[in-house]
Amino acid sequence: MIFNSIHFLEFILIFIPLYYFFKGKLRLWFTLAASYFFYGYWDYNFLALVLASTVFEYNLALYIEKTEDEKKRKRLLITSIVFNLVILGFFKYFNFFIDSTNSVLGLFGTGTIHNTLHIILPIGISFYTFQAISYTTDVYKRKIKAETDFAAFSVYSIFFAKLTAGPILRAHDFLPQLKTDQKFTWDNFETGLARVLLGFAKKIIIADSLGSFVGTAFAFPDKYSSLYLIIGIIFYSFQIYCDFSGYSDIAIGIARILGYRFPENFNFPYLAKNFSEFWSRWHMSLSSWLREYLYIPLGGNRNGKFNAYRNLMITMLLGGLWHGANWTFVVWGGLNGVYLVVQRLILPYTERMGKIVPRQLFIPSAMIIVFLLTCFSRIFFRSNDFDSAFEMIKGVFAFNDMSFGHLPNKFVIIKNLGLVSILMILEYVHQSNDFEALVLKSPAFKIITFSAILWMIALFGTFSDSQFIYIQF
Amino acid sequence: MKESVIENISEVKVPSIEVEIQPEVVKKEKSRLWVYLVLIPLIFLGDRGIGAFLEYLTMSSNIRYSKLYNGKGEADIVILGNSRGNGYYEPEIRRITGKTTLNLSYNALPGDVGQVLIEDYFERYKAKLLIVDVSLVMKTEDPVITSFRPYISESEKMSALIHKVSPATARGCQISKLYQYNSELFHRALYYLGKQEGDWILDKQIKDELLIHDNLADSLNVVITKKGLDNLKAIADAAKKHNAKVEFVIAPYHSIWLNKIYNIKDFLAAVKNHTGVEVRDYCRFTNDKTCYSDYLHLNKKGSLLYMKQLQDDGVFALK
Incomplete structure (x- = not known):
């Protein structure tokens, strides 16, 4: 079920x-x-x-x-x-x-x-x-x-x-x-329901809509232009985020309706400014598990830098393998391990740069770099095998036909870009406003939120029997 | 004795049951009640209200199907096909024939929808010529049928067809007016608000690597279905009934694709036998790579050449 x-x-x-x-x-x-x-x-x-x-x-x-x-x-x-x-x-x-x-x-x-x-x-x-x-x-x-x-x-x-x-x-x-x-309370019911609706909205409106586009890009990388493939890879990052965080929202919301508090699993990961921050915001329950039951028992940061880097790599490689029985997942984990190690190695330089470059420029640039490198690693996460992954990479870096006018499925792209933009704006606003508190405190917010989510689901939802991606893991 | 008891009872002080209800709690529950009294009607009224606005936008659009249903669709020449039908480039036909044209083609358009569109057309307007690219009935996709749901309020036939292929979609449209506009066709209708359709043609050239190394199966076949042939017959009959000339044609394919379809001749013969209309075969019209955007679709250059050929061959000649 x-x-x-x-x-x-x-x-x-x-x-x-x-x-x-x-x-x-x-x-x-x-x-x-x-x-x-x-x-x-x-x-x-x-x-x-x-x-x-x-x-x-x-x-x-x-x-x-x-x-x-x-x-x-x-x-x-x-x-x-x-x-x-x-x-x-x-x-x-x-x-x-x-x-x-x-x-x-x-x-x-x-x-x-x-x-x-x-x-x-x-x-x-x-x-x-x-x-x-x-x-x-x-x-x-x-x-x-x-x-x-x-x-x-x-x-x-x-x-x-x-x-x-x-x-x-x-x-x-x-x-x-x-x-x-646990006693039934309307507060729990309403905040739980709001969270469940938010989860469904992420899954049905965004993730499933992006999924069909992503599916064609990854299935036929040789058929499409570099721009189409780049959009496909970026969309995949949003698809997997909305799919998995949507699932977590539904799980947290159901638990809340029943009176339980589940830990948060995501904390606006695409607003992370570096990779350590990304992993403290993405799939938090797994990240903290790996840190506590694998990285620290391996020695963690103790016993010198080399051993810390080694432990980091082992943790990320095994974390990759945990996701699926395929070497592509190991490479995905390995790439993320390399990102973390390199980030530690160049930390003095990035700190110095942070002091020279204006904050308004430095922070968005850091966010974009982290996001794009994460997208790149996800090519391996999404591809069925190395041949497909390298075909995709080849297609992207050929940089052929970068004209938006030549893209097929422009309507789908524009719709999805719109949805992703709305998501990012909401995430940004949400970061400094407690969604649950707003639902509880403001009746107007409650009315607007519940109505808008249901209307959005009716107007933009993809109603198929598509599975949640992380269920397969 | 009795009296004293009564007296005693009257003196007994009944303890009052005091339930302390905080004013804040009362206020909160009242506000919650108001929220639900507002919320539930708002969800339904908003759905209908926003849905009505989207219907207005759809019917104001210059997309071909909005024109068909908003009274602005009358044309001398009507064209029908799937994505290959978009190669019958409307502005060029208007230019070379001087006649008004309406192209009702759509990507992967199923024969069922084609039949409904043509029957609806002739119920509303007259035409002198109907051109049908018969590759229309080679492939049917139910999701494409349901994507025509923005027009169910305008066409009983379309509504019945969607109800037949997807009762869940039809039920969804009854529950939510917004769901009716949850369709790619609605997005296209928005795109053509205040804008004409002249750009509906592919403008790129097939990739060289696809000509050197194709990823196609060794042999492809046309699935010839009775349903598809029935659709073509009903389309031809609707046009004939309204005194329109009917032309069945099949647009060019690149030879890499065409050489792998082993039964295209059988398909064309079956169409002729079933409908009584001869198909003009342009499958091998050109193999110039600069005329194709892929194996199946002409680009703008190919389309212009193809339209000229149709004009020279008298396909556009009117009754």
């Missing part, structure tokens, strides 16, 4: 009143049952896997907490991490591993491994396993107590609002919220 489907609308309209009807433990069990239904609606074959994993993690965490022997605790933590990585590795990376091995064997002219398994990727597995790893790690580090209530732990693990594409929740944030009976 995906958020932008009529089935989900039916599901949530039944779920919300029943959720508030039930109290205490019953509510938790009901939420758990609904979450299993939500997941099973997509493919019920994986319900057993999710249940087994939940039972295993629940008991293992309790066992870690009870154990005093540090060596044994560490072994238990490693068991948990390996267990999750094996699940992730098997379902997500098995085919990738076989294909990569075959490519290497092919270079030496030896035989290849025959792959007879047709593995389906369970939806949301990357988010689910990372959340599980963070939970047992936090219990091991005694940052949190192991959860004794199985229903609460299970809801934390598989809550439908965040199951398919996050945000990745931390146990210390979410478990205490599950322990209190």
